[in-house]
Amino acid sequence: MDEPKVTGTKPKMSWTRKILLILGFLSTLAAIALITVAVTQNQPLPKNTKYGIVLDAGSSHTNLYVYEWPAEKENDTGVVQQVEVCKVEGPGISGYSHDTENAGHSLVQCLRQAQGVIPSKQHQETPVYLGATAGMRLLSLENKNAADKVLSSVEKTLRSAPFSFQGARIISGQEEGAYGWITINYLLGNFKQSGWTKLLHSLKSVSETSGALDLGGASTQITFVSDESPSESPENLLYFRLYGKDYRVYTHSFLCYGKDQALQQKLARDLQSTEGNSILDPCFHQGYQRTINISDLFKNPCTSVGKKQFPFSQLYVMGEGNYEKCRRSIQNLFNKTSCPYSSCSFNGIYLPPLQGDFGAFSAFYFVMNFLNLTNDNPFALDKVASAVQSFCARPWHEVKQAYHQIKEKYLSEYCFSGAYILSLLENGYEFNKENWQRIHFLGKIGSSDAGWTLGYMLNLTNMIPAEEPAAPPLSHGSYVGLMVLCSLVLVSVLVLAWLLFHKPKCLQKGIV
Ligand SMILES: Nc1nc2c(ncn2[C@@H]2O[C@H](COP(=O)(O)OP(=O)(O)OP(=O)(O)O)[C@@H](O)[C@H]2O)c(=O)[nH]1
């Protein structure tokens, strides 16, 4: 048989080889197209930001907060953040009881500031809410008509702003406690449960949340998840279902136990138990003096109960700077004599056993921060007490010199406030040296202030769903990664197949 002739022309390619080559070429093209489409076409939508405004009309002052969040992630937890805070000049709106028309006007400057932060084309769709707290609760008990007029005045101003007005009202102490608790747990990411944490939590009866301690000027709130059942005091219990999980939350708001009203209560009692019109006050620094109008001291329901007639119109307060004495005089504000339940905080109010960690904010934070007692690792209770003690013992002239940049009103009251915080937590709620370490004094979480306003807005805009929203199984990044991986595997398989069935000549030679 003749051997095939070796000529100079290329050997002809077989049909199967041709088809395989074409297939290989096409699949490479397909893989490139897949990757390109995955990377370019499946980009997340351009950022579409939404805004919301909440005014916290507190007893001491009003704060306006602007929040923002990505529109497409509205129902996710932890996506809303504070982008602006504006402190309204002057007193809280309850301070306008004799000048009700001007209550609204006081908000104008901060509303203008909010207009500068939010793009003008979104002003009309931006909701604005005002919630008034203990100062207005007291005014409404004292003079309902004046409180209504103040609210009408602020409503008029808010309606005239370019935003979408959603209401101006007095919120209850229970709401204030609950929304503060929602805010901190939302910001701490405690409602977010995925992977292992979700599995671990489902094995336990309750989720790990943090309790909330809020100290305002006129009221104070304590809120935490309690397992105690059945509850002895249903009015202190709230049930929430958030992101697919049930929460049983204890809350109580003590009206008149904010730090300003607590001081008023203490001074009113001290005055009633003295002869003349001057008192030596252990909660103020030695050398400090303050004159108080007796009519102002007894003007609201926190102090008006035991009011006597006095033959003088002013009270002179002189500082003594004695922490132990100060603690003893504050202790009288907490009535621990009777408790109709198995356990109480004070004044016969039910308190179940304290549970979990606590975030303490507002004046709890302002005061502890000033005294350098806020830290990631909480200070021991005796360390805190001795820091307040040594601060109270400093003479006023020295304190004033050392902190000349701080407003005198705040500076003069840090001694009282430090002692009051310790009394409220230790005597009132009965924190001890063990669970004291579970209190975290915090002003902000990320960029957002701790307080009730964020929780209030999340609730009113339906941004906290009862059930966990159905999330896409893969994030954009994971999706792109998976597409790239699949394409690479596809190409590799085809190349391998081609190599196996149609070994190139060089390889064939190598084997022979
Ligand atoms: N040291 C200090 N004290 C502050 C500051 N801001 C407010 N305070 C005081 O801390 C106390 C509590 O303040 P807030 O939490 O704003 O109280 P509020 O919201 O006006 O009062 P409520 O209606 O009872 O909640 C008040 O006595 C304020 O005068 C601050 O920046 N520094």
Ligand SMILES: [Ca+2]
């Ligand atoms: Ca407040």
